Amino acid sequence: MNKQRCRLGHFIAGLGLVMASLSATADFSADITVKLLAPGGTTEDATPVSLTQTVAVADLASGVLAGNLGGTGDISGFMLDDERVSFAGNTILLRLAAGGEAGGQLTTGYLADGLDPARYEISGLAVPGHLITGYTVQAFDGFANSGSSGLLAPVVPAALVFLFNNDTISFNLDSIVFVPRFAGQTENYAEFRIDLLTTPVPEPQPAWLLLAGGALLLLRRRAS
Known part of the structure; x- marks a missing residue:
């Protein structure tokens, strides 16, 4: 007995x-591929932009960094100072700098081509034991949930993000308008936090x- x-x-x-x-909440478990696509080129050069970097799972906290932050690779070499795409837990963090101007408003400088937008495509998102079903988006300094924001438009930052196939996030770049907080174009920036929503997948x-x-x-x- x-x-x-x-x-x-x-x-x-x-x-x-x-x-x-x-x-249990889990972190990303595999390498992640980041693509920078601007089919209409930039405000300075109409040549289409198509760049790719793969971030090893061990380097997700650093992610893709601008050259002045020590980043190397095709996208890093194209980024403006202090820009980055990094990962923490199951969260994506983006810092974007103003790189162009249109109609007196500060933009990223990346251009769409018709219905084909300028964007980051982030693929290979995998959370062990979980299915990615959605996301929330914040646009506050310090990747916080409240406070000051460098984003003037769109009013709802979630409009910039789309989820495909439960493992790929597209982040629109050509519709962003920055708040002109500082003198000088590239001094202005916005920071975005994308928290992925998941549901457990029973084994x-x-x-x-x-x-x-x-x-x-x-x-x-x-x-x-």
Whole structure:
């Protein structure tokens, strides 16, 4: 009887660990690819921009950095000072600087081509045991949830973001208008925080095996 109780206790503890692992918050688990696309070029050069960098999972906290921050690679070399795309937990952090002007308003300087927008495409987003189902977007200095913002338009920053195939985020660049907070074009910037919303994806095999083992223990206990 004592052995049966011990086994039953181990079963319950094991089941608890499985359930906890399914509901725990997890970080990105794989390399992430960042693309910078501006099919209409920039305000200074109409040549289309198509650049790609892959960020190793071990380097996600640094991400893609501008050259003045120590970044290397095609996108890093194209970024304005202090710009970055980095990752923390299951959050994407972007800092964008004003690089152009249109109609007296400060813009990124990246241009669309018709319905094909200028954008960052961030793919390979994977959170272990979870399915990415949505996102929230903030546009405050310091990647915070409130405070000062360098974003004048769009009024709702979530309008800049689109989720594709549960693993790819597109971030629109050509519709951003910056608040002219400082003298000089490139001194103005905006910071964005994209928090991905996830739902646990059960891994039925371990839980099923534990449940089956528990049922067998209960049957043996009743038979004795």
